[in-house]
Amino acid sequence: MWTDKHRGIRVSQEELLCKNGCGYYGNPAWKGFCSKCWREKSRPAGVSRHDARPSNDGAPPTFSKFEEKKNIEKGSRYNTVRRLFWGSSSPPKPQESSESNANMLKAFQSLEPGDFPSFLKILRSPSSQRLQSRCTAFLKTMEAYHALPVQKQSDLVQDFFQSFADVFRSFPEDHVTQIMEHVEKLIMTRLHKWVFCHDSSDDELKDLALQRRIRSLNWVTPRMLSVPFPHENIPVTGDPFLPAITAIIEMDAKRAPQDKLACVSKCSQQIFEALSASNNEPANADDFLSRLVYVLLKANPPRLHSNMQYMIRFGLPHSLMAGESGYYFTNLSCAVAFIEKLDGPALSLSPEEFESYMRGQRAPAALTKRQQVVGDTQHVLEELQGRQERLQHGADVLGVELQEWVRAIHTQLDEATNQLVEVQKEMKAQAEASRVSSTCPDESTRGRDEEESILVPSDQHVGPKNQNVAPNH
Template sequence: MWMDKQRGIRVSQEELLCKNACGYYGNPAWQGLCSKCWRERARAAGTPREEIRPRCDGTLPTFSKFEEKKNIEKGRRINTVRRLFWGSPSPPKPQESSESRANVLKAYENLEPGDFTGFLKILRSPPSQRLQSRCTAFLNTMEAYHDLPVQKQSDLVQDFYQSFAEYFSSFPEAQVTQIMEHVEKLIMTRLHKWVFCHDSCDDEQKDLALQRRIRSLNWVTPQMLGVPFPDEKVSVTGDPFLPAITAIIEMDAKRAPQDKLACVSKCSQHVFEALSRSNSEPANADDFLSSLVYVVLKANPPRLHSNMQYVIRFGLPHSLMAGESGYYFTNLSCAVAFIEKLDGPALSLSPEEFEGYMLGQRTPCALNRRQQVISDTQNLLEDLKGRQEKLDQGMDALNAQLQKWVQEVHSQLDETRSQFVLAQKEITAQKEVLLSTQDNKEESVLVLEDQDGGLRETGC
């Protein structure tokens, strides 16, 4: 399945489907089965065996008293939890009237796709009080019994999905799917802190093991995986798969399983976009899977195993069994399984070469070239940093000179202004002297004219 000399990863469409040939996508976590077939097999294997009475010949029963008591106690706990979830069968609750049920269904019929806020408003309205009480009781009981095994919690959540969907059995399948996506988001956002990476399972240990495994494979190059883009065309900061790497890392920050699946779908779409830019030919399933392995190795997403198990246990079955999200999640599961079993032949390497890479004794040529490019880039950045420091120093010196020049100009202006004031005072004084001189001359002329006129009159 995994080995190919020219392309390290190859998986056919038939290998992605359920082994029971039901037409849905399987998953390595379910031993190649879909979620429906896996749960049916698990429940069939977990049904309590009938007690075998002692026969008349005195032979002993097939199991001990301790096992019998344990099964009885287990059944009692399950029945207690079910009574807390769905209420006691007696006394019977009043049946919902057909008119109120019709009003509730009419409100949900007008709900827009993806309108989670509108769904909450309808759920909190008086006609939907029965459904709201059902959700509230289920959430409170699940929180109170959060120490149940995680598989039992998963079964209870899936049973709740199924019973809640039966309320809208008259709706089209697409509309029921939209409503159940809102229900899943409401329920699992509240239950995330109780059921994610539960103490009853070993998800945390598997997360650490997977992270160490991915970290030890940091030397794997796109050429080894058969990713269809040449290394020399990709710059250090221009990896075309960077948006896909970012999207798969964001999965751990989401709470609802559908939001985590949306991150997987977003990552896969970015992978196809990168393949379309890097290769002139349309991308096939092998190109997509090898690129997805490359993205997972470069991203090393936090708590990847726990996130995938969380989606498997508490996500809506239709999201994983069919459709675009189911196909992408199945490929992600195959990519993780490939990474866990990765060996030399899968990368077209001999066992000795693979061991040398794992021990750090060998380094791929493409990685050496990239490291050389990184080193050259760092040297260029150091050179640019030195030139920037020199430029800053020159700017500081120029700024000091400019301030000094401005001060000198201001001082010269002050000196010129004072000289101008003095010159203006001198001009004003000279003007006053000239005016006084002219006045004296005019007075003397008038006196002379008066004297001359008086002499003329005396002579007559």
């Protein structure tokens, strides 16, 4: 059950849309404009546009509507870089035969959504040699000129995306979008280490400032943000927004803008799932932003500002300007802007109370109780750790004693074995002596019998002879 049902921070759908009225999502990073309008607004004065803005006739947004062809040169330095990977100020025209081009388009038409390995396989095929060469040349050029200002690099990447999409202008727009998502992943995975948190930007300083700001607001409770939270008897580890916190932290480990944006979408979907599980009614978008603010305060994602700027500069425009991912990213930008400007009235606190919380002079009752629970849990963990150490020490002592006992047993066995060998030797010697002694009497008896056999015939011969002699009278 949830303890709080009232609404939190509320932002209407109109406030999320572009200030120029084009129908796409705006963003605080672009002063409330969408990516397309912001680029046009930032265009140097005197540069004219050749293509008219597509009208918002209610049709679903397409890739070609997000990025115009740029036929006007933007400076000699920009033209020099373009010539290095295109050979001229405009993209080269296909030189292959119509049959080869048809085979290439047929191969890309059979590509399944999200099948990045198959995309790489098709790109390496002979029919796609021109596209592969263009990608390779562009990557080498961007790596060689990685010292260019990050905004100039962003323009080059977006130009490359548009020129690559022009190859598939005969395809349905949703299929072009799928192909361009693969192209973005291929290009930006390689360029990530060169353009992310670039030295020409102040992203690193803003990352540190935002992290310090979020860390200073660690006392903000869910109730202050009107975020429904379980009863106090539910353990601390039972935070229903923990999966969302994990998802937004994982964003920094990704390299492709679409993969980072997928983490934002996953975080947002986890928040909606937690809201749906807490209420009997479907999750309301009005409750979403306050929950997202709570998740950011608890997660304090690493390099949050740099990751957002990376997606803005080098992601596909349609991903941030429309659709589910665009809605989630716009809310993320609004949540960051809210945290940066957070004050007492936004939390239903007086300025004095807010300052006392910021200085650490006081803490909310709910936070104090949860801190006490955390302290008690930490004390129990320390006690268990002490018991474990003592148990481990006893196990080590017992192991040493067991080894000594085994060695003693082996020694006794060796001694018993030696004694057994000696006894066996003595018994064998005694048996041999007994055999010899029993054999000797038989031989002496046989000798006497032979002597007697010799004497007896002699006596018999003498006897008769003596009988024939006449006695002397």
